[in-house]
Amino acid sequence: MAVAEIDPRTLDIDPAVTDIDPVEGRPTLVAGAPGFAGVTEAVSRAVEWKPPRGWYVVFAISLAALGTLGVAVAWLFWEGVGIWGNNIPVGWGFPIVNFVFWVGIGHAGTLISAVLFLLRQRWRTSINRAAEAMTIFAVMCALVFPTIHVGRPWLVYWMLPVPNQMAMWPQFRSPLMWDVFAVSIYGTVSLLFWYLGLIPDLATLRDRAKTRVRRLAYGLFAVGWRGSHRQWMHYEKAYLLLAGLATPLVLSVHSVVSFDFATSQLPGWHTTIFPPYFVAGAIFSGVAMVVTLMVVCRVAFKLTHLITLLHFDRMAKLMLLTGTLVGYAYATEFFIAWYSGNPFERFAFINRALGPYAWAYWIMVTCNVVVPQLFWFKKLRTSIPLLFVASLLINLGMWFERFVIVVTSLHRDFLPSSWGLYAPTAWDVLTLIGSFGLFFTMFCLFVRFLPMVAMSEVKGVLPEARVNH
Amino acid sequence: MSGERTLWGLLAEFTTPDRLVVACRGVRDAGYARWDAHTPFPVHGLDAAMGVRRSPVGWFVLGLGLAGAAGGMLLQWWVSTTAYPLVISGKPLFSWPAFVPIMFECGVLGGATGAVLGFLLLSRLPRPFHPLFASERFERVSDDRFFISIEAADPRFDRQATEALLGRLGAEHVEPVETGGGAAGARARGER
Numbered sequence: 236m237a238v239a240e241i242d243p244r245t246l247d248i249d250p251a252v253t254d255i256d257p258v259e260g261r262p263t264l265v266a267g268a269p270g271f272a273g274v275t276e277a278v279s280r281a282v283e284w285k286p287p288r289g290w291y292v293v294f295a296i297s298l299a300a301l302g303t304l305g306v307a308v309a310w311l312f313w314e315g316v317g318i319w320g321n322n323i324p325v326g327w328g329f330p331i332v333n334f335v336f337w338v339g340i341g342h343a344g345t346l347i348s349a350v351l352f353l354l355r356q357r358w359r360t361s362i363n364r365a366a367e368a369m370t371i372f373a374v375m376c377a378l379v380f381p382t383i384h385v386g387r388p389w390l391v392y393w394m395l396p397v398p399n400q401m402a403m404w405p406q407f408r409s410p411l412m413w414d415v416f417a418v419s420i421y422g423t424v425s426l427l428f429w430y431l432g433l434i435p436d437l438a439t440l441r442d443r444a445k446t447r448v449r450r451l452a453y454g455l456f457a458v459g460w461r462g463s464h465r466q467w468m469h470y471e472k473a474y475l476l477l478a479g480l481a482t483p484l485v486l487s488v489h490s491v492v493s494f495d496f497a498t499s500q501l502p503g504w505h506t507t508i509f510p511p512y513f514v515a516g517a518i519f520s521g522v523a524m525v526v527t528l529m530v531v532c533r534v535a536f537k538l539t540h541l542i543t544l545l546h547f548d549r550m551a552k553l554m555l556l557t558g559t560l561v562g563y564a565y566a567t568e569f570f571i572a573w574y575s576g577n578p579f580e581r582f583a584f585i586n587r588a589l590g591p592y593a594w595a596y597w598i599m600v601t602c603n604v605v606v607p608q609l610f611w612f613k614k615l616r617t618s619i620p621l622l623f624v625a626s627l628l629i630n631l632g633m634w635f636e637r638f639v640i641v642v643t644s645l646h647r648d649f650l651p652s653s654w655g656l657y658a659p660t661a662w663d664v665l666t667l668i669g670s671f672g673l674f675f676t677m678f679c680l681f682v683r684f685l686p687m688v689a690m691s692e693v694k695g696v697l698p699e700a701r702v703n704h
Numbered sequence: 705m706s707g708e709r710t711l712w713g714l715l716a717e718f719t720t721p722d723r724l725v726v727a728c729r730g731v732r733d734a735g736y737a738r739w740d741a742h743t744p745f746p747v748h749g750l751d752a753a754m755g756v757r758r759s760p761v762g763w764f765v766l767g768l769g770l771a772g773a774a775g776g777m778l779l780q781w782w783v784s785t786t787a788y789p790l791v792i793s794g795k796p797l798f799s800w801p802a803f804v805p806i807m808f809e810c811g812v813l814g815g816a817t818g819a820v821l822g823f824l825l826l827s828r829l830p831r832p833f834h835p836l837f838a839s840e841r842f843e844r845v846s847d848d849r850f851f852i853s854i855e856a857a858d859p860r861f862d863r864q865a866t867e868a869l870l871g872r873l874g875a876e877h878v879e880p881v882e883t884g885g886g887a888a889g890a891r892a893r894g895e896r
Contacts, residue, residue: 271744271848396779404788407780408795408802413809416776420809424816431820435745439846458830461837462845464741464750466827471746472759473823480765480815483808491805694848695745702725702749 256698264358264696266540271694274541278436278688279443281536286683289535294679300672307666308383316386318662325645325657330384331495332637333667335513337377337674338418338492339633342485342514343521344370345425348432349481352474358549360692361542364436365532366525367429368685372677373521374422376670381414383666410494417491424484428477431470434460435691489514496640502583503644506571512564519557519603520633522550523626530623532682541688544617551616554629558607561636565604579649587643591656595635596643602632712835712883713739713855714866715842716875721747724850727873728753731852734869738858742842742851764822765815772814776807835883853881 256263269277311318321328344366351359382391394415396405405412437457444450460466490510497509526547533542572580587596606628609615616622647654681687694700718724721743728741732755741750751758780803784790789797824830836842836853845851852875854866863880870878 275744275847396783402788404783406790406792407784407806408792408799413805416806416809420813423813427816427820431823435846439744442843442846454832458824459832459834460829460846461834461842462742462744462851463827464743464747464754465756466829467743467746468751468756468759469761469823469826472761473765473819476762476765476819477816480769480812480819484812487805487808487812491809494805691745691846700721700745700747702721702747 262545263698264361264543264545265693266543268698269540270699271697274688274690274693274697275439275443277538277541278686278690278693279440281538281682282440282684282686283443283445287535290679290683293675294683297672297675297679300668301676302669302672303665304379304669304672307662307669308379310662311383311666312388316384318660319666320657320659320663322655322657324648324653324655325642327641327645328657329659329663329667330380332634332641333670334377334380334384335492335637335641336520336634337373337380337670338421339489339513339517339637340521340524340630341370341373341377341421341425342489342517343525344368344373345421345428345481345485346518346521347525348428349478349485352478353482356549357696358546360689360696361538361546362525362529362550362688363692364429364432364685364689365528365682365687366521367425367432368678368681368687369521369524369528370425371422371429372674372681373524374418374425375677376674378418378422379670379673410491410498413491414495417488421484421488424477424481428474428481430456431474431477432689432692433685434458434470435462436686436689438462439690440686486514489517496644501644501648502572502577502579503587503640506568508564508567508571512561512568515557515560515564516603516633516636519554519561519607520630522553522557523629523633526550526554526622526626527630528678530619530626532687536682536687538688541693544619547619547622548613548616551610551622554625555607555610558603558610558629562604565600582647583644586647587639590643590647592639592643592646596639599632599635599639602628603636606632709882709884711856711863712881713853713857713861714863714870715836715839715879715881716852716854716870716873717841717844717877717879718850718852718874719876721850723874724852725749725753727852727870727875730869730873731854735860736854736858736866737860738855740853742836742845742853744846744848744850747850759826761819761822761826764818764825766818768818768821769811769815772817773807773811775814776810777803779810780806835881838883839879839881841877841879 255261265274267273319328319330321330344363347359347366348363348370351363382388385391392399393403394405394412396407405415407413434457437453438460441450441453441457444453490513493509493513496504497506499505529542529546533539569584572584575581587593606625609621609625642657646657716727718727724741724743724747728750731739732753741747741754743750777800781798781800784799784803785797791797792799795802841849842851852870854861854870856863860866867878
């Protein structure tokens, strides 16, 4: 059985040493010049060897949280939506906040995969596989919430355009229906894109498999891939076109999600800035989540020479850009609320900053506007501890952004006699924690059984892959 | 089928993409038609070196994408005008601007399906059994080696001449690949 003659000890390369590519004169994307076989070995052994002890700890905690989700949803179905804090006027509370939060996180995976591919950013090759996996799991978590938050979940199928015995059909002009199509199609297309990218790497694992079960399992999904150039041509064309389709998809899906709010009449919701603002925010929070995941995975699975400080530097710049855009959107909303002269619009924003939920508003502003400004400085962009803490704060801030948008706009709208307050119940919180359990359980399984770095793509950007004739 | 072993073709192994590209030009210029290059990642310049035409996957994407968009609009039109008409906010029954988001999403779904289906169909995949899988050295095609395979069914194939040509073009190793027979089939099925 052909095995690359690599001494495993040489794979623990000092990631601080980045080689300079002699032809391009820039740092190589991969440190330590592992060569093609080194890349195969480094990524495959994460799947083939027993996972580090930390994986078992994280998996156990995630499973426990997933169990919590199961209990919370079961109790919800039994007792009804009353177990949550949703009330009138705040008819949309945690469930929709969580839905938008998770969908937003998913978008960065597609950005890294599709948009950075179209922009020929070759550094994406080390992180795109994990980012796409993150997207799929985030969309799974997102779809849980609209499904369970309806008062009669056994009628959820009414949202689907399927012939039924009542001869009833959905109403397609509603943004909520647009959401059904947008998010489920986004999940499907992301899955197709991720799977297409996996095929050559599954073939690698199939060819290295030492047990029959592994060979059959990987072989089944590798569909007989044999690296034929005639097949690579079709593969590359399909990949390019999928990237071209996924890009407007990212933009349209989160715009459609923002339409859930923007097509209403509520001050603070009814504004045309929502689609670009939501999309920028989604990429912002998603990249932060990728950073959180990669900081841990690269160390745990000894991939520090494939996922280098250069990658974090680029992701920090993305967070700086999208964070600044989000900050600009906050400022624009405020300005337009004042400039419009509309008393309801003006009140909505003053209430956000100074009203009963001001604490949530200022957490949001600190985490989303102040924290990413740190990334103007290269030293801070490449400091792993800072990146980790900042990415967590950014996701906290982005969750609070959705909380502020949903709750503060609803709790005090046009008529003061309708005003009220909202507080989540323990079940709201447990369901949110449970959704993290679902996400991390899926991610743990992903890193355990599938290659978390796109091996064939990384090999393609190594200096050795360049053809000089 | 068991016991009968015939020559399927020759498999040449190369160590770098450079050597592969040069070799491919040589094989192309020698006039072979039933041959292929095998690489762990797509190598730039192989399209021209092999003389292969561009992939028609785009037509699948366009066709199924337009079909998806049309289907999405048709569904909404039929439901809103005939199957279950509702007057919503005074809009006409065929309020097509409000139908655009779903039409767009359905179009993207169709296009994405077209891309994957087109790729699978044009690549003739899934195909779990292939004579090349019988070669031990070929396992490195998904790792770090580059190969050229020339089928015996090619009209210009000659065991000695083709093997000599591949050697001249810089192959590190050339081996015959056989098809049929118990051992090759067993190996391809994963039994060692």
